[in-house]
Every structure is written in C-alpha cells, then in structure tokens.
Amino acid sequence: MLQIKGLSAAYSEQKAIHFPDWKVAKGEHCLILGSSGCGKTTLLHIIGGLLQPKAGEVLLDNTSLYQLKAHQRDLYRGQNIGLIFQKPHLIDSLTVKENLYTAQYFAGLPQDEKRIQEVLHELNLGDKLNARTFELSQGEAQRASIARALLNRPKVILADEPTASLDDDNCHAVVQLLQREARLYQAALIIATHDQRIKEVIPEVLQLDKQLA
Numbered sequence: 394m395l396q397i398k399g400l401s402a403a404y405s406e407q408k409a410i411h412f413p414d415w416k417v418a419k420g421e422h423c424l425i426l427g428s429s430g431c432g433k434t435t436l437l438h439i440i441g442g443l444l445q446p447k448a449g450e451v452l453l454d455n456t457s458l459y460q461l462k463a464h465q466r467d468l469y470r471g472q473n474i475g476l477i478f479q480k481p482h483l484i485d486s487l488t489v490k491e492n493l494y495t496a497q498y499f500a501g502l503p504q505d506e507k508r509i510q511e512v513l514h515e516l517n518l519g520d521k522l523n524a525r526t527f528e529l530s531q532g533e534a535q536r537a538s539i540a541r542a543l544l545n546r547p548k549v550i551l552a553d554e555p556t557a558s559l560d561d562d563n564c565h566a567v568v569q570l571l572q573r574e575a576r577l578y579q580a581a582l583i584i585a586t587h588d589q590r591i592k593e594v595i596p597e598v599l600q601l602d603k604q605l606a
C-alpha cells in the first residue's frame with residue numbers, strides 16, 4: 394500500500410540523509426524510531442508529500458507522490474493522507490467546524506457539515522462544533538486536530554511525536570485512540586517518535602540510525 398524506495402533527503406548544504414527501503418501494508422500500524430536528529434520528521438514529511446526528497450520514490454497504492462505536480466500532490470494529500478503533529482496547529486480565529494472545513498477545502502471536497510459532526514462525535518467532541526479553538530483544553534485541541542486528520546477518511550495516518558509531552562495515562566489514551574480510529578478507517582498508521590512507551594503496543598518498527606545520515 395505504501396512503499397518507499399531509494400529515498401534520501403538533504404537540507405541545503407547538509408549531507409544527505411538516506412532512508413532504508415520500506416513497505417507498509419493496508420491497515421498496518423508501525424513506528425519510525427531513532428535518536429534525535431536521525432531524520433524521523435524528515436521521513437514523515439516526505440511520506441506526507443510535504444518535502445521533496447533528493448532522490449527516490451514514495452508510492453501510495455499506485456500513485457508515485459513526487460511524480461505528481463505540486464497542486465495535484467496537495468489535493469492527493471488532502472484526500473488520502475491524515476497528518477497529526479505534536480501541537481494541534483488549529484487556526485485560533487476559527488471555530489472547530491471552520492477548522493475542519495479547511496481540510497475539506499484543501500482536499501477539493503465540498504463542505505460537509507454532517508461528516509464533520511460525525512467525526513467530532515467519534516472523538517467525543519460533539520458539543521464543540523461551534524467552539525473557538527482557544528476555548529478548548531489541550532486534550533480537546535489535540536483530538537480536534539486528530540478529527541481534522543481523519544475527516545476525509547485517509548488511507549494513511551501519519552503522526553509526528555503525538556505523545557512526547559504526555560504522561561503515561563495520556564500517552565496510552567492517545568495511542569489507543571489513534572489505533573482505534575486507524576482500524577475504523579482501515580488506514581495504515583505510522584507514528585514517528587522516540588517515545589519507547591509506544592513500542593509496547595506497536596511492535597512493528599522502522600529503526601532509523603544516525604549512521605545513515
């Protein structure tokens with residue numbers, strides 16, 4: 394379903410970071426692990442169509458992400474890839490509903506309030522539809538960002554350090570939530586992290602090594 398081949402990345406004059414070839418099956422849950430600076434976020438951004446690699450290929454089903462023109466890739470991402478970051482990155486001047494509308498807009502999809510209500514309900518945010526995002530607790534804001542990522546029923550969910558600043562209880566709650574939602578959408582779930590706690594529940598790992606850099 395997802396395949397990376399011969400991938401490398403380089404920021405400006407920096408030495409290239411090389412990534413091992415890797416395949417993730419439909420519905421599979423896995424981790425990208427490795428020490429700080431080894432390239433976890435970089436790889437996640439490449440897989441998410443946010444960062445052009447120096448070389449190599451990202452295949453999602455039969456689509457080669459970087460063969461697409463930039464605007465086609467943006468639409469493809471909006472329709473097929475759900476991105477979750479450590480911080481929610483919601484737009485404070487908008488309500489929760491309006492934040493989720495942006496995900497439909499950037500995917501080239503029509504506004505669908507019913508679908509927004511459905512996904513908010515799934516994440517126990519049914520009463521927050523018209524709340525401003527600054528009125529949300531941190532946990533609610535994180536779930537709203539997960540709702541935004543799931544809204545368009547993605548084939549793959551990419552989460553970057555979603556548990557880094559959480560205590561053990563909340564760490565497990567967030568991982569369980571991501572796994573439950575990924576199962577619901579039969580989506581592949583890929584979490585980039587150096588949080589060893591997640592390894593207990595998701596044993597499938599792509600280990601990145603500093604030596605590869």
Ligand SMILES: Nc1ncnc2c1ncn2[C@@H]1O[C@H](COP(=O)(O)OP(=O)(O)OP(=O)(O)O)[C@@H](O)[C@H]1O
Nearest residue numbers: 404405407427428429430431432433434435436587
């Ligand atoms: N925008 C950028 N410009 C230049 N170099 C960058 C940029 N982003 C990352 N790097 C460098 O690329 C390398 C990989 O960074 P990346 O953020 O992917 O690592 P990481 O494994 O996610 O680290 P961490 O676990 O600390 O978040 C590092 O050496 C970093 O300094």
